[in-house]
Amino acid sequence: MPKHAGIHDVARAAGVHPSTVSRVLNARTRHLVTAAVAARVAAAARRLGYTPDPVAAGLRTRRSRAIGVLIPDLANPVFPPIVRGIESVLTDAGYTAVVANTDNEPARARAALERFAARRVDGLVLATALRRDALIARVKALGLPAVLVNRTIEAGAIPAVVNDDAGGIALAVNHLVALGHAAIGHVAGPQRLSTGAARRAGYLAAMKASGIPARGAPVAAARSYDIAAGAQAARALLDARPHLTAIVAANDLLALGCYDELARRGLQCPRDVSVVGFNDMPFADRFSPPLTTVHIPHRLLGVEAARLLLEAIERSGAPAREVRLAPRLVVRGSTAGPRQKPVAPGARLAQRGRRSSPGQPPPRTAAGAPRQRYR
Amino acid sequence: MPKHAGIHDVARAAGVHPSTVSRVLNARTRHLVTAAVAARVAAAARRLGYTPDPVAAGLRTRRSRAIGVLIPDLANPVFPPIVRGIESVLTDAGYTAVVANTDNEPARARAALERFAARRVDGLVLATALRRDALIARVKALGLPAVLVNRTIEAGAIPAVVNDDAGGIALAVNHLVALGHAAIGHVAGPQRLSTGAARRAGYLAAMKASGIPARGAPVAAARSYDIAAGAQAARALLDARPHLTAIVAANDLLALGCYDELARRGLQCPRDVSVVGFNDMPFADRFSPPLTTVHIPHRLLGVEAARLLLEAIERSGAPAREVRLAPRLVVRGSTAGPRQKPVAPGARLAQRGRRSSPGQPPPRTAAGAPRQRYR
DNA sequence: GCGAGTTATGCAATCGTTTGCAAAGACGAT
DNA sequence: ATCGTCTTTGCAAACGATTGCATAACTCGC
Incomplete structure (x- = not known):
């Protein structure tokens, strides 16, 4: 069983130093190495089925390519489409979305935030914001890029995607x-x-x-x-x-x-x-x-939030934009x-x-269902 | 700004070697160090607000304390409760659940699986299984503990939680x-x-x-x-x-x-x-x-699946149990x-x-809504 | 054809932990 | 007192990448 190929194995196969392999595999540094060598390395990598280890890379670079997503409750049907929107653009950008539910309890939100911080997420999408939210201070102290979605805060410059x-x-x-x-x-x-x-x-x-x-x-x-x-x-x-x-x-x-x-x-x-x-x-x-x-x-809300976050991660100096989406x-x-008042047609x-109203209320099954008529 | 305290800083503060700190902080190795020293280290750790870096630890131990969850579509309302059940027990056990949607497309499932593998997840819960699923072979090749939930496969010894x-x-x-x-x-x-x-x-x-x-x-x-x-x-x-x-x-x-x-x-x-x-x-x-x-x-399905997975991770030799839940x-x-046949009451x-049936069908708004009566 | 300047590659340190091994000290038995 | 056994701690090598710096090779102008 061929275990998993590392950068070292690729280097040996291509006859170069591991650092060269690293440079080839990183788009940002690829121009530092000759086209011929780059091709050889790339070929070797593909042949060995090399896939980079994001945790090792993350240790060195301090970037996890993971994003924490805080939502109140996945079981509330508004959120799944939002989450899918977020996930979709994040995945395309090479990030992984990690979602946690807070059940609207600040303590759970705080705990989840700390777990995210420990995992060194690169940013946060918060759908849980209160108008005056203590969590935000902590987020800022952590120095994490964040964007709000759906709900926003009273005062404070954090990018947000909300409805009108x-x-x-x-x-x-x-x-x-x-x-x-x-x-x-x-x-x-x-x-x-x-x-x-x-x-x-x-x-x-x-x-x-x-x-x-x-x-x-x-x-x-x-x-x-x-x-x-x-x-x-x-x-x-x-x-x-x-x-x-x-x-x-x-x-x-x-x-x-x-x-x-x-x-x-x-x-x-x-x-x-x-x-x-x-x-x-x-x-x-x-x-x-x-x-x-x-x-x-819904979905667009998530998509825009993720885009804004990506933007904030790239250029950390960017001003906090607020995107406001039009409902219909x-x-x-x-x-x-x-x-x-009762008139000719429709009066009956x-x-x-x-007639049914003042007496005892009908058995409270599902609201207004035609059911009772047939049982 | 005090950056973040590392095991090194704690060691210095407690006057011991970093490895000793590591041993104290790991429940499994704590018995190797004297109670007095352990207490001193623990105190120093708390004082400095030390939190372990799971990515560094993961690099060394090859364990990420993350679990990949594959579901068809979060927007299908059956799944959120299941996911919440999974998340709940996993979080309590110190794991992080990472969920991905496949939209029932094997290619997307495969891609998500590879991302999970790259991130070195410790296990998988799969809600996407086909009766004969090529993905399973890949999971086994990867050597990842996995459990099936809701859907199961035709043949193959993988623990599963299903309905009757x-x-x-x-x-x-x-x-x-x-x-x-x-x-x-x-x-x-x-x-x-x-x-x-x-x-x-x-x-x-x-x-x-x-x-x-x-x-x-x-x-x-x-x-x-x-x-x-x-x-x-x-x-x-x-x-x-x-x-x-x-x-x-x-x-x-x-x-x-x-x-x-x-x-x-x-x-x-x-x-x-x-x-x-x-x-x-x-x-x-x-x-x-x-x-x-x-x-x-729903929720129990997720809870049991997570439990089974944890079990499989602890004792990798355990036989593949199948839990079958009773519906009602x-x-x-x-x-x-x-x-x-039309009789006295109800005949009208x-x-x-x-009468309305053979002619042209009524406009297809929401099914059976009383709406048309009032507009 | 030689020195300056430029480019491509290698070297080694680093990120924060864990862990096998060695060494030092403590203790009891002979 | 000596030796062996245990316990407790330190040392240093991983884990798998990235990256500043050094160096070798190459270009080019004169």
């Missing part, structure tokens, strides 16, 4: 206003995250721009971006404003929570209350009802005009929904 | 039979994958066990595990057997494809045709209708008894579905 959150939310409220809604509420995301804060601000601004007074723009913030927190926030929102005809949620999972709370109250979406989400997570078109939501270019609204089945349907 | 695919499918067909179905078809997965083959075989066996003759058990295999392929297979299946009242799909994405094809034909699920999936992917309960499916313990059926809204509804 305010613009996206404006799309959503304008859509609802165009449908005839005025009583529109907002289930906001965690306010310690830039996305939560920016979307909330965007909602407020868009409402104002539509001529709706601030008191007509109720907000309930969720503790985290998940279904349960969304349901809880929707509950608070509807308790305070029972006559809302539409909710814009800061995120698709929160929107799903709204679905649940509406079902619990015997309200139908979109007939009684319209809901719009944010992110257009995979399978959002499969929900019941299919979710109207603000689409963000995708209208599906969870939004409709506000319910009319409206009545049917009406 | 046949048993799971039996759960599904028995459920349908109990509901009164007899005309049950199977949308099978790719037959080059163990899951595709095992579930198909399981379907055939369960049908036979229910006393349904082989000719009454039609199968159409999908080219890949995705929605489009599922729709295509469902189409072939229903073209051949238009009177099917139920379909068991080899996978949730294929089941979603069935939803689409049924909608295209103006058939309603579950009223006209029941559908059951496999995997219970995240959000399967949110689909329209909520999907009855065979639940597999979760009944939701996509299954119901077969449609009755049945008629409505019936």
Whole structure:
């Protein structure tokens, strides 16, 4: 068994010194050696099936060609496409992406960061940033190039790739206003995250721009971006404003929570209350009802982040650019005009929904499923 | 700025030789040095904030404490929970998981494997195995410990963690039979994958066990595990057997494809045709209708795989164990008894579905969404 | 045809650990 | 007291590359 060929073996085979082999194999130093010798070495390397040992090289050069990627939770469907985007450009550039989940816990983020640092990663992609994040200081102390993706920080010059959150939310409220809604509420995301804060601000601004007074723009913030927190926030929102005809949620999972709370109250979406989400997570078109939501270019987010990082690694002096991607609204089945007072056609349907509402709520299985009709 | 303390600095601080420091810091060799000295060294290490450099250590020991994880596609919602399970136990054991996507392309799998090998990973977990997979030979040639997860190979002694695919499918067909179905078809997965083959075989066996003759058990295999392929297979299946009242799909994405094809034909699920999936992917309960499916313990799959791998790394002589996990059926809204001949109540509804079928199919928006009613 | 300048290659140190081997010291048995 | 055995520590050679410096070879102008 021929073990694995090293630079030494190649050197012997080509009749040159190992250092020459190294120079040939490194694009940056290849011009230092004669074309003839270079060819001989390259041939020998190929013949022996030589592959460089990145750990040995890394020891000498202090570069690992590995990038640490910190994300909140891989199981949240927004992130896989982002990660794939990152991975794709990094791999093409000869880097390896190493991803770790933090579950939104700063302590886990910190631990993962230290592991990355120990492994001497060449840079970081952070999808976990809080608006004011202690981790960033540590990253800077470590002297590691980093870029933020999706979420950004309040102040501090770190390159970032984000969505136009305010613009996206404006799309959503304008859509609802165009449908005839005025009583529109907002289930906001965690306010310690830039996305939560920016979307909330965007909602407020868009409402104002539509001529709706601030008191007509109720907000309930969720503790985290998940279904349960969304349901809880929707509950608070509807308790305070029972006559809302539409909710814009800061995120698709929160929107799903709204679905649940509406079902619990015997309200139908979109007939009684319209809901719009944010992110257009995979399978959002499969929900019941299919979710109207603000689409963000998931994969592109990752791609751009990786590009920015590569750029930062090459020229470490470069100024911190921020790339802002434009979202777009995708209208599906969870939004409709506000319910009319019962009139000639459609009255029967409206009545049917009406009747079921004040009694005990239907068994809380999956939201609004046609299931109960057939069992 | 204090750079980073090395073993050398610790040695100087503690007044001992670097090799002694190394011995103290390695649990396996700590007993070689006096307790007093060990304490002094440990103190110095802590004081200087020493952290070992795994790349330097790896160079010497030929162990990277990194594990390569090969999965088909992170964006397929079955995998994130599995990956998280793997990552969790690996991290606890001091390893780093590095994951790569193959998109089911052997060439990409091969390329990723070579990158892993170059990085000197200590082991592999493979979620990409074909029934007869050339990659395995390469893995063995590399001498890398490996374990298979979810999918397994035809022949060859590699530890694996799989589901009881046949048993799971039996759960599904028995459920349908109990509901009164007899005309049950199977949308099978790719037959080059163990899951595709095992579930198909399981379907055939369960049908036979229910006393349904082989000719009454039609199968159409999908080219890949995705929605489009599922729709295509469902189409072939229903073209051949238009009177099917139920379909068991080899996978949730294929089941979603069935939803689409049924909608295209103006058939309603579950009223006209029941559908059951496999995997219970995240959000399967949110689909329209909520999907009855065979639940597999995603995370546990990953956890067990990682454990098996660790075991294989410790004692490389150990025999290749196979862990088989039990799935369970979760009944939701996509299954119901077969449609009755029109009788007193429910007749109107049945008629409505019936009527829409032969004409041109409804616009293919999201499957079965109530949307069109309101726009 | 000789010295200066240029280029291509070799030499050896280095990156931060681990580990086989040797040496020194401690201890007990004779 | 001497010798052998054990324990504890130091020494130095790896591991597989990269790279500053030295040196040999070659070019070119005069």
